[in-house]
Amino acid sequence: MTAIVRIDDETIGSEDFVRILKLSGRFESLIDEIVRDRVAVHAAKKQGIPVSPDEIQARADQFRRVLGLHRAADMNNYLDGMGVTLDEFEAFIVDGLYQEKMMERVCSERAVEEYFQLNSPRFDCIEVSHIVLETEDQAKEMLSLLEEEPDSFADLAREHSIADTRDDGGFVGRVLRGSLKTDVEAKVFNAAVGDLLGPFPAPDKSFHEIFLVSAKHPARLDDDTKAEVRRLLRDGWLAARAQEHVIEAR
Known part of the structure; x- marks a missing residue:
C-alpha cells in the first residue's frame, strides 16, 4: 500500500484514501469525472484532433505561472514533491488539451444554435x-x-x-x-x-x-442559455460515448 500522508505515527495509504472516498460518497463523482475526461481523450485521438508542441508548451507555461513556479528548478521541485515525472506531467497537459478541443468541437457555436432551434421551448x-x-x-x-x-x-x-x-x-x-x-x-x-x-x-x-x-x-439564445445548451450537449455526448466502452469501477 502506497503511503499518501503521515500524521505523527499514523500513515494514510492509497487503500485508506480510496475507502474514505467511498464511505464519504465522493468516490463515484470523482470516478465519473475521470471517466468523462478519458472518454473525451479517446474520442479526440480517434478523430485525429491534433495537439501541437507549441500548444503543449504554452499550456505548461500557463500551469507554472498560475502556481508561481517561474524557474525550471521550481517546477522540478514541485513535481518531485508530488512524485510526478516530467513525462507524466506532459501527458496530463496533453490530455487536458485533447479534452478541451473535443468539447469545443462538440459544443461549437453551430451545434449550440442547432440544438436551440430544435429545442427552443425547453428554454422558455x-x-x-x-x-x-x-x-x-x-x-x-x-x-x-x-x-x-x-x-x-x-x-x-x-x-x-x-x-x-x-x-x-x-x-x-x-x-x-x-x-x-x-x-x-x-x-x-x-x-x-x-x-x-x-x-x-x-x-x-x-x-x-x-x-x-x-x-x-420566450426562449432567447443569450449567454446563460448558451451555457446551458453547452452543458446539455456535453453531457449527452459523453453519455453516448461512454456506451462505446467497457467501464468497470473496482
Missing part, C-alpha cells in the same frame, strides 16, 4: 411567486382571498406562507421548464401573466401551493 422561462400553506382548506381560503384582491399576493405571502420565500413576498424568480413537477409545470407554463394557479398538493399532502404567474419570457 416564467417568473412566478407562490404561497405555501399546510392544509388544503387554508389554501382554498387563500385562493378565494386572492381572487378578490389579486394585488395582495405579496402581503399575504409575507403573512401566511410557510416557505422561505415569504420575506420576498413569495417571489420565486425565473423558472425554466423542467424545474417544477410535471403536472404543475404544464399548467403554469400554459397560464397567462396574472393567472393564479392551484392549490397544488405535495405528494405526501404535507403542504399545498398556490402560484402567481408574474411574467413570461
